[in-house]
Amino acid sequence: MTYLPKPKLHHPGLQHNALGFTRRDYEGAISTLCAGCGHDSISAAIVRACFELDLPPHRIAKLSGIGCSSKTPTYFLGASHGFNSVHGRMPSVLTGANLANRDLIYLGVSGDGDSASIGIGQFAHAMRRGVNMVYIVENNGVYGLTKGQFSATSDKGATSKRGVVNSDEAIDMVGMALQLGATFVARSFSGDKGQLVPLIEAALRHEGAAFIDCISPCVAFNNHEGSTKSYDFVREHNEAVNYLDLIEGRPPITVDYAPGTVEVVQQHDGTWLRLRKLADDYDVHDRVAAMDHLQRRHAEGEIVTGLLYVDPDPRDLHHHMNTIATPLNALDDAALIPGAAALEKLNAGLR
Amino acid sequence: MSQALIDASPDSVRGLQRVNDFVVKFANVNGSGSASANTLFGNAILRMGVPVAPRNIFPSNIQGLPTWYEVRVSEAGHLGARGGVDLMVAMNPQTWDQDVKSIEPGGYLFYDSTKPLPDSKFRPDIVRLGMPLTELTNRAYSDSRQRQLFKNIVYVGALSALLDIDPQVIVSLFSEQFRGKDALIAPNVAALHMGRDYALAHLPCPIGLTVHRADAVGDRISIDGNAAAALGAVYGGATVAAWYPITPSSSLAEAFIRYCHRFRVDKATGQHRFAIVQAEDELASIGMVIGAAWNGARAFTATSGPGISLMQEFFGLAYFAEIPAVIFDVQRAGPSTGMPTRTQQCDILACAYASHGDTKHVLLFPEDPAECFEMGAQAFDLADRLQTPVFVMLDLDIGMNERLCRPFVWDDARRMDRGKVMTAAELEAGKDFGRYLDVDGDGIPYRTYPGTHPTRGAYFTRGTSKDRYARYTEEGDAYADNMERLLRKHATARTLVPHPVAHPAAVPTRRGVIYYGSTSPAMTEADALLAEQDLPVDLLRVRGFPFHDDVAHFIAQHDQVFVVEQNRDGQLRTLLITELEIDPAKLVRITHFDGTPITARFIAGAIAKAATARTATP
Numbered sequence: 001m002t003y004l005p006k007p008k009l010h011h012p013g014l015q016h017n018a019l020g021f022t023r024r025d026y027e028g029a030i031s032t033l034c035a036g037c038g039h040d041s042i043s044a045a046i047v048r049a050c051f052e053l054d055l056p057p058h059r060i061a062k063l064s065g066i067g068c069s070s071k072t073p074t075y076f077l078g079a080s081h082g083f084n085s086v087h088g089r090m091p092s093v094l095t096g097a098n099l100a101n102r103d104l105i106y107l108g109v110s111g112d113g114d115s116a117s118i119g120i121g122q123f124a125h126a127m128r129r130g131v132n133m134v135y136i137v138e139n140n141g142v143y144g145l146t147k148g149q150f151s152a153t154s155d156k157g158a159t160s161k162r163g164v165v166n167s168d169e170a171i172d173m174v175g176m177a178l179q180l181g182a183t184f185v186a187r188s189f190s191g192d193k194g195q196l197v198p199l200i201e202a203a204l205r206h207e208g209a210a211f212i213d214c215i216s217p218c219v220a221f222n223n224h225e226g227s228t229k230s231y232d233f234v235r236e237h238n239e240a241v242n243y244l245d246l247i248e249g250r251p252p253i254t255v256d257y258a259p260g261t262v263e264v265v266q267q268h269d270g271t272w273l274r275l276r277k278l279a280d281d282y283d284v285h286d287r288v289a290a291m292d293h294l295q296r297r298h299a300e301g302e303i304v305t306g307l308l309y310v311d312p313d314p315r316d317l318h319h320h321m322n323t324i325a326t327p328l329n330a331l332d333d334a335a336l337i338p339g340a341a342a343l344e345k346l347n348a349g350l351r
Numbered sequence: 352m353s354q355a356l357i358d359a360s361p362d363s364v365r366g367l368q369r370v371n372d373f374v375v376k377f378a379n380v381n382g383s384g385s386a387s388a389n390t391l392f393g394n395a396i397l398r399m400g401v402p403v404a405p406r407n408i409f410p411s412n413i414q415g416l417p418t419w420y421e422v423r424v425s426e427a428g429h430l431g432a433r434g435g436v437d438l439m440v441a442m443n444p445q446t447w448d449q450d451v452k453s454i455e456p457g458g459y460l461f462y463d464s465t466k467p468l469p470d471s472k473f474r475p476d477i478v479r480l481g482m483p484l485t486e487l488t489n490r491a492y493s494d495s496r497q498r499q500l501f502k503n504i505v506y507v508g509a510l511s512a513l514l515d516i517d518p519q520v521i522v523s524l525f526s527e528q529f530r531g532k533d534a535l536i537a538p539n540v541a542a543l544h545m546g547r548d549y550a551l552a553h554l555p556c557p558i559g560l561t562v563h564r565a566d567a568v569g570d571r572i573s574i575d576g577n578a579a580a581a582l583g584a585v586y587g588g589a590t591v592a593a594w595y596p597i598t599p600s601s602s603l604a605e606a607f608i609r610y611c612h613r614f615r616v617d618k619a620t621g622q623h624r625f626a627i628v629q630a631e632d633e634l635a636s637i638g639m640v641i642g643a644a645w646n647g648a649r650a651f652t653a654t655s656g657p658g659i660s661l662m663q664e665f666f667g668l669a670y671f672a673e674i675p676a677v678i679f680d681v682q683r684a685g686p687s688t689g690m691p692t693r694t695q696q697c698d699i700l701a702c703a704y705a706s707h708g709d710t711k712h713v714l715l716f717p718e719d720p721a722e723c724f725e726m727g728a729q730a731f732d733l734a735d736r737l738q739t740p741v742f743v744m745l746d747l748d749i750g751m752n753e754r755l756c757r758p759f760v761w762d763d764a765r766r767m768d769r770g771k772v773m774t775a776a777e778l779e780a781g782k783d784f785g786r787y788l789d790v791d792g793d794g795i796p797y798r799t800y801p802g803t804h805p806t807r808g809a810y811f812t813r814g815t816s817k818d819r820y821a822r823y824t825e826e827g828d829a830y831a832d833n834m835e836r837l838l839r840k841h842a843t844a845r846t847l848v849p850h851p852v853a854h855p856a857a858v859p860t861r862r863g864v865i866y867y868g869s870t871s872p873a874m875t876e877a878d879a880l881l882a883e884q885d886l887p888v889d890l891l892r893v894r895g896f897p898f899h900d901d902v903a904h905f906i907a908q909h910d911q912v913f914v915v916e917q918n919r920d921g922q923l924r925t926l927l928i929t930e931l932e933i934d935p936a937k938l939v940r941i942t943h944f945d946g947t948p949i950t951a952r953f954i955a956g957a958i959a960k961a962a963t964a965r966t967a968t969p
Contacts, residue, residue, distance in 0.1 A: 029823070058809060061646070061801045074811055074823065081801035082811040083645060085638070086664050092593075092635040096642025096650065097801070099591045099626040104646075104802050122638070125631040324622040328590040329647035329800060331624055333766050336588045338614040340761040346582070347758040350572035 018054040026051045028078040032071070038190030038216030038231075039069055039138045043076040045193055046107070046136075049200040050077065053246075060105045061097055065090040065119060068145050069111030069138035069216075077107075088119025091126035091135070095317070098131050101327040102318050105204060106133040113143050116152035116171045123173070127180040127209050132316035134203040135211045137173055138190070140218035141229035148221035159226035172298065174308060177211040178291050183314035184210035185290070186307045189234050190217070198244040199307060205246065208314025215303065239297050241282045241306040246272070266312060284310055366478040367457040368559040371401050371426035371567075373437040375510075375560075378450045380443050382414030388503030389420040390753075391524055392510060396424055397573065397755075398520045400565040404430040404872070406752050406948060411598070411691050417446045426567045430719075430755060431873030432748075434950035438514075438560055440506060447472065459558055461510070480554055482509055482546075491545060501542040508546025515557040517564070518547060572720075572758050576749035577653075579720035580679055581606035582759070583727020584651055585614055588767045589677070591650035592627045593639035595658065598691045599747040600681035603653040604629075633658035637665040637676070644675045645812065647800035649731045649767075651677035656698050657687040659705070666740055667706025670837075671814040673787075673796070675734035675770070678702075679727070679743045681750040684946045693946025694747035696868055699922035702742045703896055708815075709834060713741045713844050714896040718871035719749060721756035722894075726849065735770035737844050738798060746917070748869040748948045771797045778807040786810045786821040787833055794839030841897055848895025851902055854878065856887035862962060863909035865902070865938075867893045867923060869948065870915055876951035877958070884955070886962055888913070896926065903931045906938070913958050915941040917949050 014022040026047040031040050050060065057079035064070035066087035073082045085093045094108045108126075115123045115137050126135070141158065143149040150158075153173065154166045177185045184206040188196040196214065203210035215234050217223045223230045228237075266272050283289055290309040297304045324331075367373070375392075379385035386407075393405040404423040410416035423433055438459040441450045454460060456476045462468075464481030473479060488502045511518050522540055529535040550556055581603050584592070594604040608627055615624040626643075630636040636652040643650035654662070659680055669676050682698045684690035705712055713733060715726040726743050734741040771791075773784055778799070784807065787796050796819075799808035810821035818829045854875075866874045871892060881888055891905045906912050906927070914924040921940035928935050941957045943949040 056805060058805050059802050063642070079806060079809050081799075081809050083642075084811065084813040085641075086668055089634060089638045089665070092630065092638025093642035093645070095628070095635075096591060096593065096639030096644070096648075097646040098642075099628070099639065100643040100646035100648030100650070101800075101802065121631055122635055125635065129628075318626075321626055322621070322623050323626050324617055324620070324624050328624070328626060328643075331588075331590060333588065335624055336590065336615070336767075337586055337761075340763045342614065343586075343759050343761045347570075347572050350574050350758075351570070 017051055019056060021051065021057070023047060023051045025079065026057060026077055028073070028075040031075040033068060033075075034220050036219040037068070038140065038218070039072050040075070041190040041193065042136065042138055042196070042214055042216060043072050045196045045200055046076050048197050049204060052197070053201055053204060055105065055204065059103075060107055062107045062109065063090050063094045063097065064109045065111070065114035067111040067114045067143070068140075068218075069109055070114055072138070073109055088114050088117070089122055090114065091119065091122035091131070094133055095126055095129065095131050098133060098317065099323075100329045102132070102323065103327050106131070107204075108133050108135045110135070110137050112137060112139045112141055112151040112153040112173075116173055120152070120171070124176065124180055127177055127182045127211065130181065130183065130209050130314070130316045130320065132207055132318070133209060134200065134206075135209065136200070137211075137213050138216045139173070139213055139229070140216050140222050141227070142218050142222040144218050144221055155228040158228045161221050161224055172294070173211070174213045174304075175291060175294055177213075178287055178294070178309055181209075182211045182309075183208035183311035184307075185309045186211070187213040187215070187303070187305045189215045189238060189305055191231055191235070192238075192305070195240065195243055195305060198246050201246040202244055202307065202310075206310070206314065208311065208316045234303060237301060237303050239279075239302040239304050241279045241293070241304055241308065242284065244307055284308070285312070364476060364478050365457065366459055366559040367437055367455065369437065370561050370563050371424060371565060373424050373560045374433055374435060375422045375424065375438045375440065376436040376450075376453070377420040377422075377440040378443045378446050379418050379420065380445070381410055381412050381416050381418040383442075383503070384500045385418070385442065385503050386420065388507050389422070391521065391528075392507050393422045394524055395511070395516050395521045396422070396562050397568060398524065399517060399562055400568050401426050401562055402428050402430065402567055402571075402755055404432075404754065406432060406748070408947070409692050417443050424562065426565050428567060429872065429876045429951065431871075431876055432948040432950045433876075434952045438558075440510070442506070451477070459560065461506070461513070478558065480513065480558070482506075482549060482554065487545060487549060501538070504539055504542035505546035508543040509550035509554070511543070512547045512550035512556045513554060513558050515561040515563075518543065568755065570758055571755045573753045573755050574720045575602070575751055575753050576717065576720045576723040576745050577603035577681060577751060578606040579723035579756075579759070580653075580717075580727040580743060580745060580750075582610055583724040584677070584731070585610045586724070586761060587649065587677075587728035587731035589649045589651050589731060590625050591640065591643035591648045592625070592652065593630045593636040593643075593650070594627075594653050595630050595633045595636050597633075597655045597658050599683050599751045600653040600655045600658070600679065602751065603679055603681060607653075633661040634665065637662040637678070640676045640678075641665055641669050641674050644734070645672075645801075647772075649675075649677075649735070651679060651731075653679040653681065655681050655683050655691070656685045656701070659698050659701050663706045666712065667708055667710055668814055669740045670706065670710045670712065671708065672812050673738040673798070674740075674812075675731075675738055676740040677730045677734050677743065678740060679745060682744065682746040684944075690946045692747070694869070694948055695917050695944060695946065696744070696746055696870070697918040697922065697944070698744070699918070700925060702744065703926055705740075711841050711897065713737060713739060713848060715741065715743045715849060716867040716894050717743065717745060717749065718868060718892065719756045720754050721759065723749065724759050729849070732768040733844075733847060736768055736795070736847060737840060738770060738795060739840070739844075744868060746869050771795055773797045773799050773803070773808060775804045778804040784808050785819045787817060787836070788819045789836050789839065792839075793843040794836050794841070795843060845897040845899060848897065848899065850899050851894055851905070852892045853901070853905070854890035854892070856889050857882065858887050860887045860889055861910040862886070863889045863891060863905055863912040864915060864958065865891050865893055865905070865912055865923070865927070866915040870917060870954075873949050873951045873954055874915060877954035880951060880955035881958060884959055886959055888958070893923065898927065898930060902927070906931065906933055910937075911939060911962070912937060913939045913941045913961065915949070915954055917943050919944045
């Protein structure tokens, strides 16, 4: 029950970050989702990413729509302002919030029903505007809260728990985000913390529209045989294009022990992404190649995960709009109101 | 040049004789360039010190369909639509028959006589003023575009002679209009004189309708309500606007863009102190407004009825989550594909009770551009103070037509009222923060902007399912407690919205009239007509919802109250009955809903009929 506060008993040995916070300071209320829900793993990954990046929790605004995924912002970052908005409309609310104060970090959490079905229009337009945000879709291919109906990301041919076969084509939100101009596009799996946490960290550092499609099996309605979003199915069909580390502000000095090639990418804010490449031919800066790769692997029945595309020098909506550096919500009367003299001049022109 | 003689009126017709008090209507084809010539005509009369009320009656079309421009000339200052036409400038063959029919007996018909028309196309009781416009312009100009555009100026020239308008006034308007493009002045002046000279030589100038110089305009300004409301939003401190194009509200958003570029660009950096998004639809527009307002910016959208329908779910969220938002609803006849370019006051109930669940919203009813400006600015203070959506209810008639009104004023000492916002210092000092806690007894809680304090004041925003401290709960008592507080807040709103304005009759009467918004000028004029008929009425103009106590008192003081509205169902009347628990039999519905602006003649006629009926049927 989320109205019961989680006891804040910190173990004295808990690690503190640069701000003096422990990981517990980034947690929220106790989850009311089903035991084993992939969404809880994603919440844990968000907690961990924010802790590791030393982000002040109150400088993050977390917004969501409606559904199981959209309930999760209650379960992480309890010291952040949160907004559980309207079904499928989180992107517009987040866009407005971002316009009001460009200095906060915006974390949008949504689901496949919320973003690919009812909210696909708002998803698309937020991406093409380049809103500076992290947009995570907790994708389980099913409507959990209304008990098991197919969503728009359910694969064609997948069966529901009741045995109904989905005959509609699935929407691949990664493919859409690439096409729509998102400047950071990734996919991960809730069961793969090693891949997911650094992806969220990199997305949080990205100064543009960052999208992560996170496959998150629904233990209640979509973890059975015949489901293409179950733990087993995803583990068997996962093709990771790369693994990621994020290093703050300075080039890595660590020695890389992982097999395969390593690529270091500097983001706009000065942080470094270190990509441990698993697929030899994968170029993280080639949008067209990313779309091609995605389609080809999909045809082979594989789910591509990892960082599929990143623009190292993204431009966001405020850049396009030439907005003043001061957050709009901090402008005072003097900055906003032209005054009586200007009005008198205006009157004169209307006679 | 013989056509004028062929089409001459029967000698027996004596034309109307009026000075500074008549209606001229131009029938044109949309996209023919007539709008600027017609505006020029209206402005010329205005410059002679005589008030005019121009109205565009236009189709949902860019080119080809009929369009009309009506200019009411009234030294007495009547700015409402009057009904009837004294001089018809019939430039559109498609609408000839209906245009001729609409002329008052003894009225005048100005038309293009290049092609002779049979006598059956005219009426015996009107004065014909034929002029071979096409022939004249074809002879003078070789380019077809010039022929079309200058034809409009030629008829303005002819009208100046017919109505005795000082041509020098029009010439000086050309100089102002074409400042910086001086080469255009001479050809326009030439076209003006071509029309004028022809009329003076061949037509009975001046006719019985004439303009005499007066001093009846004063310091008033002329502007459309949409632009005035947009300016109000600038002065109200709005920084975020999200909108989706829809007639008749688009020009409000576009005016805001214009004024922001004029007043809100940082001189040093060229950067913008505003953010305007043309959204993908109305749902996204209101979503952005709510997101921005939640985050402490002043934000608004402009829309019309169909947009109001689409935004319903979000209005409910904003009401329950207590987020300030300003919505300019420029009303038009419904539904979506109905009559988007015709005026009505038909969204009153849709806005007052917008969304699912128990909701009541704050509405403001401006009567003219001056109030569009004032309420446009005030709406942001009210929204912040009350932490709720505020609807400014314009309509096409005031939104899209230029209207004379008192000049805009602003007090430089005035400051934005951001309402109850808890600061970092207050949180740091340990002040108790409950997002939905009624600490002052007015139903209005404190809020915090995201990012205010590192450890205090954060809360989770959701519709309901919350207690006074914004903690999740589905307890019925907590829900009811919150709903009761929202009612207390609504009662507070009653004292804050603009108060109604009373115009008592000269003599005591038990009859009252309630009206609002763009009905105002027609009602004021109807008031005089009713007094002449020995039917004095007390007037009360409602300016806000929830209703101020004065509204209930006014109804209580009268035996019979006429509620004048521009919709079919008497929507404000319904709201009065429901919210003030009034006996429906006491409130008589006077409704006008054909999409044209309500007229004084209609109001006076309908009230006289209802008042003299033995029993008034509600």
